Amino acid sequence: MGRGAEEEYDYLFKVVLIGDSGVGKSNLLSRFTRNEFCLESKSTIGVEFATRTLEVEGRSVKAQIWDTAGQERYRAITSAYYRGALGALLVYDVTKPTTFENVSRWLKELRDHADANIVIMLIGNKTDLKHLRGVATEDAQGYAEKEGLSFIETSALEATNVEKAFQTILSEIYRIISKKSLSSSHHSASATVKEGKTIAVTQSQPSTTNSLCCTSS
Amino acid sequence: MEKKRLDDYEPGPVPSPRALDRFGFVKQDVSTSDGLGRSRSAYEYARYREERRVRKWRKMIGVGGSDWKHYLRRKPHVVKRRIRKGIPDCLRGLVWQLISGSRDLLLMNPGVYEQLVIYETSASELDIIRDISRTFPSHVFFQQRHGPGQRSLYNVLKAYSVFDRDVGYVQGMGFLAGLLLLYMSEEDAFWLLVALLKGAVHAPMEGLYLAGLPLVQQYLSQFECLVMELLPKLGEHFSNEMINPSMYASQWFITVFSYSFPFHLALRIWDVFLYEGVKIVFKVGLALLKYCHDDLVKLPFEKLIHALKNFPEDAMNPDTLLPLAYSIKISKRLAELKQEYEKKNGKIRRSGELSENPTVPSESN
Numbered sequence: 001m002g003r004g005a006e007e008e009y010d011y012l013f014k015v016v017l018i019g020d021s022g023v024g025k026s027n028l029l030s031r032f033t034r035n036e037f038c039l040e041s042k043s044t045i046g047v048e049f050a051t052r053t054l055e056v057e058g059r060s061v062k063a064q065i066w067d068t069a070g071q072e073r074y075r076a077i078t079s080a081y082y083r084g085a086l087g088a089l090l091v092y093d094v095t096k097p098t099t100f101e102n103v104s105r106w107l108k109e110l111r112d113h114a115d116a117n118i119v120i121m122l123i124g125n126k127t128d129l130k131h132l133r134g135v136a137t138e139d140a141q142g143y144a145e146k147e148g149l150s151f152i153e154t155s156a157l158e159a160t161n162v163e164k165a166f167q168t169i170l171s172e173i174y175r176i177i178s179k180k181s182l183s184s185s186h187h188s189a190s191a192t193v194k195e196g197k198t199i200a201v202t203q204s205q206p207s208t209t210n211s212l213c214c215t216s217s
Numbered sequence: 218m219e220k221k222r223l224d225d226y227e228p229g230p231v232p233s234p235r236a237l238d239r240f241g242f243v244k245q246d247v248s249t250s251d252g253l254g255r256s257r258s259a260y261e262y263a264r265y266r267e268e269r270r271v272r273k274w275r276k277m278i279g280v281g282g283s284d285w286k287h288y289l290r291r292k293p294h295v296v297k298r299r300i301r302k303g304i305p306d307c308l309r310g311l312v313w314q315l316i317s318g319s320r321d322l323l324l325m326n327p328g329v330y331e332q333l334v335i336y337e338t339s340a341s342e343l344d345i346i347r348d349i350s351r352t353f354p355s356h357v358f359f360q361q362r363h364g365p366g367q368r369s370l371y372n373v374l375k376a377y378s379v380f381d382r383d384v385g386y387v388q389g390m391g392f393l394a395g396l397l398l399l400y401m402s403e404e405d406a407f408w409l410l411v412a413l414l415k416g417a418v419h420a421p422m423e424g425l426y427l428a429g430l431p432l433v434q435q436y437l438s439q440f441e442c443l444v445m446e447l448l449p450k451l452g453e454h455f456s457n458e459m460i461n462p463s464m465y466a467s468q469w470f471i472t473v474f475s476y477s478f479p480f481h482l483a484l485r486i487w488d489v490f491l492y493e494g495v496k497i498v499f500k501v502g503l504a505l506l507k508y509c510h511d512d513l514v515k516l517p518f519e520k521l522i523h524a525l526k527n528f529p530e531d532a533m534n535p536d537t538l539l540p541l542a543y544s545i546k547i548s549k550r551l552a553e554l555k556q557e558y559e560k561k562n563g564k565i566r567r568s569g570e571l572s573e574n575p576t577v578p579s580e581s582n
Contacts, residue, residue: 021347042352045392047467049464069388073387073426073429077430077434
């Protein structure tokens with residue numbers, strides 16, 4: 001199996017999707033990576049994985065996204081996947097206040113298991129269910145500002161803001177990475193990823209992406 | 218994939234008739250997943266064989282299972298061989314209850330299930346409800362909102378979450394319960410779940426769902442070692458690509474292949490699983506890897522993960538996969554690996570024994 005031209009990319013960013021069960025993580029992922037939405041989707045058991053390569057600030061970035069089971073007990077398995085992630089999309093359901101209230105627990109979870117400088121974006125999903133809204137935009141916005149997270153509301157069903165959410169977090173990661181690699185002595189992250197394809201594959205593993213190694217040390 | 222609008226009316230409308238396979242799943246456009254893509258004469262021959270098999274089975278178990286224990290004592294090897302060939306679908310529900318030990322639990326605990334369903338409340342109720350429509354969403358029995366399928370699934374899971382409050386409800390259990398409910402009543406399905414998780418015949422599997430998912434971790438660790446030892450080239454490729462079994466095999470263990478595998482294959486695995494225990498899950502997992510070995514060793518990380526979650530249809534044909542699985546001998550090694558794991562990580566804490574549960578009379582010995 002050869003790797004075609006579409007496999008080439010300048011950067012590879014690992015991102016995790018977290019948040020309570022049933023908030024729509026898997027459908028956000030399928031909307032972003034395959035432009036699909038499934039009303040009959042099953043609950044996620046363990047972890048799922050998908051990728052998409054896109055333009056970010058003129059560079060091609062491959063987003064490697066890990067979708068995790070939301071139920072608390074699954075953190076025994078899923079928290080291992082936070083390691084090496086450059087970004088986290090923390091999702092709640094705008095119709096279910098408890099899923100918003102639990103956001104602080106997820107933040108703690110990230111502080112305990114993820115890299116300290118991980119970029120976090122808060123996502124309020126299911127805005128299509130207008131008549132059922134239970135979390136005000138301003139409340140979430142205010143909370144995000146207080147915690148230093150970026151924030152967006154999405155509808156995976158209607159494909160509202162999904163693209164924008166991923167674009168935003170990937171751009172943010174890109175800005176941090178490129179700033180750091182400029183200031184550090186080895187700033188050839190993108191070049192190395194581009195050269196050797198086989199190396200790039202090994203780099204795509206948790207905590208070993210080249211860009212990460214160069215920048216987070 | 219077909220999509221369905223869920224309405225908020227209760228109970229929901231009966232789903233519009235769509236083509237179903239012989240197990241009641243909505244047919245996907247391309248799949249021939251019921252494994253019946255045969256010519257007419259082949260089909261008739263298969264039917265003739267199936268009828269002959271059912272007759273043998275009926276004789277073996279007797280009316281309502283009355284001769285089962287006797288037969289099992291006299292000819293355990295015959296039973297094992299016949300189960301490995303697949304239990305006839307029309308007897309599956311009954312035989313599952315006999316081989317799992319759940320029938321005995323049911324008889325020893327009259328009225329307990331009803332008590333759990335009607336009078337007890339569970340802290341997991343909202344969690345269960347949230348997942349009900351996300352369990353076998355493409356099966357006709359579970360599709361109707363608040364229909365009989367969804368109601369009985371809720372009842373079984375709620376009853377179990379009360380029966381064993383340490384386990385409560387964990388995602389994945391719904392697929393076990395759902396699969397059982399397609400073959401037996403709510404109460405029977407509940408006791409079969411108890412038999413499995415509390416260990417009526419084989420080692421208890423509640424550790425799959427206890428806090429920390431300790432048994433999942435143990436199984437994954439054992440599985441990783443077995444891959445290394447039995448398929449060294451692939452094992453090395455996995456470790457080079459930094460693939461670990463939690464990325465692809467968690468579901469295999471947590472739902473005993475009922476989450477995403479073709480249903481007719483899942484049933485055949487369950488036949489053996491209930492009689493021989495969890496080692497068939499390891500064997501089937503290894504057989505899948507072995508069957509696809511030459512493709513898998515060539516794939517880089519991402520394609521590898523995809524391949525490990527989407528095995529080709531020919532790999533999932535029970536009549537090739539299962540014989541391959543049976544040929545893999547792991548019992549001794551599996552036990553050794555368990556000991557090694559326990560030495561490193563400590564024994565898995567058992568939650569309350571049956572006898573400690575106030576709602577259930579003792580029968581743990």
